[in-house]
Amino acid sequence: MQRYLISRFVQSILLLIGVLIIIFFMVRLTGDPTSLMVAKEAPAEQREAFREAMGFNRPLYVQFFDYAFGILRGDFGNSLHFRQPATELILQRLPPTIQLATAALIFAIVLAVPIGIIGGSNPGSFIDTAGRTLGLVGQTIPNFVLALIFIVVFAVKLGWFPSFGRDTAISVVLPAIALGVGSMGQLVRLTRSAVLEIRNEDYIRTARSKGLSQIAIASRHVFRNAAIALISVISVQYGYLLGGSIYIETIFSWPGLGNLLQQAIAGRDFVLVQAIAFFIAFFVVALNFVADMAYSLIDPRIRYGN
Amino acid sequence: MATTSESIQFDEYVEPTLWDRIAYVGRLLGRDRSGIIGMALFLLLVVSAIFAPVIAPHDPLQQNLRAAKQPPVWEEGGTWEFPLGTDNLGRDILSRIIFGSRVSLTVGFFGVLIASTLGLVAGLVAGYVGGRTDSVITGIVNLFLAIPYLVFVVVFAAVLGRSLINVIWIFGITDSPIFARVTRGEVLRIRESGYVESAESIGVSATRILFDHILPNLIGPLITLATFEMSAMIFYEAGLSFLGLSVPPSVPSWGNMVQAGRQLLQTHWWISILPGIAIAIAAFGMNLLGDWLRDVLDPRLRRSRN
Numbered sequence: 001m002q003r004y005l006i007s008r009f010v011q012s013i014l015l016l017i018g019v020l021i022i023i024f025f026m027v028r029l030t031g032d033p034t035s036l037m038v039a040k041e042a043p044a045e046q047r048e049a050f051r052e053a054m055g056f057n058r059p060l061y062v063q064f065f066d067y068a069f070g071i072l073r074g075d076f077g078n079s080l081h082f083r084q085p086a087t088e089l090i091l092q093r094l095p096p097t098i099q100l101a102t103a104a105l106i107f108a109i110v111l112a113v114p115i116g117i118i119g120g121s122n123p124g125s126f127i128d129t130a131g132r133t134l135g136l137v138g139q140t141i142p143n144f145v146l147a148l149i150f151i152v153v154f155a156v157k158l159g160w161f162p163s164f165g166r167d168t169a170i171s172v173v174l175p176a177i178a179l180g181v182g183s184m185g186q187l188v189r190l191t192r193s194a195v196l197e198i199r200n201e202d203y204i205r206t207a208r209s210k211g212l213s214q215i216a217i218a219s220r221h222v223f224r225n226a227a228i229a230l231i232s233v234i235s236v237q238y239g240y241l242l243g244g245s246i247y248i249e250t251i252f253s254w255p256g257l258g259n260l261l262q263q264a265i266a267g268r269d270f271v272l273v274q275a276i277a278f279f280i281a282f283f284v285v286a287l288n289f290v291a292d293m294a295y296s297l298i299d300p301r302i303r304y305g306n
Numbered sequence: 307m308a309t310t311s312e313s314i315q316f317d318e319y320v321e322p323t324l325w326d327r328i329a330y331v332g333r334l335l336g337r338d339r340s341g342i343i344g345m346a347l348f349l350l351l352v353v354s355a356i357f358a359p360v361i362a363p364h365d366p367l368q369q370n371l372r373a374a375k376q377p378p379v380w381e382e383g384g385t386w387e388f389p390l391g392t393d394n395l396g397r398d399i400l401s402r403i404i405f406g407s408r409v410s411l412t413v414g415f416f417g418v419l420i421a422s423t424l425g426l427v428a429g430l431v432a433g434y435v436g437g438r439t440d441s442v443i444t445g446i447v448n449l450f451l452a453i454p455y456l457v458f459v460v461v462f463a464a465v466l467g468r469s470l471i472n473v474i475w476i477f478g479i480t481d482s483p484i485f486a487r488v489t490r491g492e493v494l495r496i497r498e499s500g501y502v503e504s505a506e507s508i509g510v511s512a513t514r515i516l517f518d519h520i521l522p523n524l525i526g527p528l529i530t531l532a533t534f535e536m537s538a539m540i541f542y543e544a545g546l547s548f549l550g551l552s553v554p555p556s557v558p559s560w561g562n563m564v565q566a567g568r569q570l571l572q573t574h575w576w577i578s579i580l581p582g583i584a585i586a587i588a589a590f591g592m593n594l595l596g597d598w599l600r601d602v603l604d605p606r607l608r609r610s611r612n
Contacts, residue, residue, distance in 0.1 A: 015449060019449070019453055026461055026465055027465060036465065136590065136594075137586075139593070140537065140541070140586055140589040140590040141582075141585075141589075141590075142544055142582065142586065144548055144582075145564060145578075145579070145582030145585060148564070148571060148578050148579060148582060149579060149582070151571060152572070156571075156572045240454065240455075242454060243455065243456035243457045246457075246460065246549075247545060247548065247549075250549075251568075262549065265460065265461075265549070265551070270465075273461055274461075276457075277457050277458075277461050280454055281453055281454060288452070
């Protein structure tokens with residue numbers, strides 16, 4: 001178990017270094033990053049001054065190591081647009097995004113898992129087909145379109161929920177549902193196929209032949225093994241939700257990280273864009289690592305190195 | 307045991323004609339209702355895109371300020387001249403939706419073409435050559451797959467600037483790891499099946515093995531994957547358009563249209579919502595098609611192997 005932990009940890013670190021390299025070079029793809037961040041009409045002296053201040057005239061490897069060590073100290077540079085340290089801005093906007101992503105995921109799980117289990121246990125039934133169609137629609141409708149539909153129906157026409165901001169307690173409902181529907185669709189499909197597969201496994205047949213009741217079978221065996229697949233999927237979904245929040249937060253004016261990213265892009269503030277991109281990637285890698293640990297705890301085969 | 311003196315009767319083998327093949331596909335479709343829907347929606351998309359100038363009732367770029375902000379025909383104030391209404395500049399929404407399908411289809415088709423080609427080559431090399439090349443390629447693939455897709459794509463698009471070609475390349479490159487992984491998996495599976503080993507042992511050249519054994523078995527899973535990825539690309543392109551990172555605003559694209567109508571959402575919902583529904587229907591149809599393709603292609607492959 002120790003060895004597995006350590007090797008996964010090292011892998012995660014290497015992954016983060018790779019991500020850092022990619023992000024660092026992405027911004028320099030079109031040559032000098034100055035042209036990205038300073039308006040084209042700006043006079044040459046202004047561009048030169050900018051280049052000097054940001055250190056873009058130094059050799060690439062110097063810039064890279066400077067940036068990397070800065071990150072280790074938690075310094076992502078200063079946002080051009082907001083004239084604040086990027087780290088401060090990110091930490092400010094992080095809690096609302098986590099709140100939104102968590103709410104969305106809870107919504108998705110609470111709806112998807114029961115539908116998936118019932119559907120998988122009674123394949124071909126009405127609930128099954130209805131659930132699968134709902135899941136498919138949820139997956140294919142873009143979340144920003146759904147968000148706009150929600151606003152028109154529930155906020156404007158019915159007036160049940162506010163259409164923007166984070167002021168009231170129920171403000172989170174519409175954004176969370178809009179964000180979570182895509183994940184819900186995927187989770188329904190996965191839960192259903194996991195339940196279907198497991199029901200046909202030998203150990204279920206053994207349990208049934210032993211005379212265990214349906215409920216005992218379901219709770220003790222099916223659920224535990226489905227939980228394995230569910231955990232890895234959930235961690236992937238969480239990462240996806242973090243990324244997908246850019247649309248929902250923009251539409252609902254939700255003061256989170258996604259909104260910040262959209263503003264940074266619109267304002268050509270690539271210092272901030274780099275910072276947010278790396279931060280989200282870091283979060284996702286960390287999440288995957290935690291999921292792997294949880295996974296190895298539940299599935300003994302991984303612990304003892306099969 | 308006495309042998310019978312009767313010879314076994316074989317039907318004479320007749321090569322299936324093109325019509326036979328089409329009829330066969332038709333029968334396969336007929337068995338599965340969702341397959342028909344998927345195929346119909348896909349054909350609708352293709353026909354709209356190719357014959358847009360012929361089908362669309364108006365010029366999508368023509369502004370008509372007197373007829374601006376008209377509702378769709380089924381609402382009060384709507385006319386059959388503009389069946390789906392007009393936007394804030396008086397442009398016909400139906401025509402713009404039809405022309406918008408061109409952007410979606412082009413991005414989807416060429417994006418998948420690039421992604422599958424890159425992924426196929428990478429996966430073949432990794433799977434067939436093995437060893438350190440395999441480790442390197444797999445490492446790169448895993449790196450790309452670990453980065454949250456949306457963040458990656460959005461930053462790329464922001465850096466490279468608004469153009470259709472950029473978007474196609476971005477999707478082509480960022481989606482190729484999925485194709486590489488699937489290809490590699492299939493290649494490994496086929497290598498272990500014994501065909502390859504026996505061919506190698508009698509001295510068949512590597513190229514012949516590739517073409518005669520490996521590639522035919524790859525076509526099924528790759529086509530299925532391509533269809534699903536195309537659905538995803540339509541989805542993501544709309545998202546990028548919405549953020550203003552895809553085609554320039556002068557080109558009608560579904561995402562652009564949704565973004566343009568946001569200001570008027572509360573009073574003129576159709577400007578944003580109708581293109582949004584178009585996105586959902588297109589992605590939904592491709593998804594159904596992919597499901598059907600997977601059912602048709604895979605079980606046959608698996609049955610023939612067992």
